[in-house]
Amino acid sequence: MDYRSQNALFAKECGSCHMIYPPFLLPKKSWEIMMSGLENHFGTDASIDDDTNKNILNFLVANSAQTRGDKTAFNILKYAKNDQNIAITQNEYWIKKHRKIDKKVFLRKDVKSKANCVACHKKIENGIIGLIDYEKIK
Secondary structure (H helix, E strand, O other), X not given: OOHHHHXXXXXXXXXXXXXXXXXXXXXXXXXXXXXXXXXXXOOEOOOOOHHHHHHHHHHHHHOOXXXXXXXXXXXXXXXXXXXXXXXXXXXXXXXXXXXXXXXXXXXXXOOOOOOOHHHOEOOHHXXXXXXXXXXXXX
């Protein structure tokens, strides 16, 4: 997927502060909650104008976990105990898939945090999760 060409506003606004998270990593309700609370977006004011918000929200909902027919999206929904959750790294499926990775890996300078998916999943911004840099997780 080329999310940058699919929705330039999404890529510009969201990608200006962090990596572009594929929309299928969250259920639609989670995106709705996130986009309604951008004034406190993980401790940062990420507010945008109403038209831009609506455009991005529509894109996120249209490409959320409910709309993607692959194993990852299915499991995100299956393990989502709480569709009010807006943190990808708190989804039970994410936790299950990353449980064997030493917590120290996420603290390394080249990784920085659990939310920096692109540190290990080089093609994540194009919706490709499977290509993992295994050297990063050692």
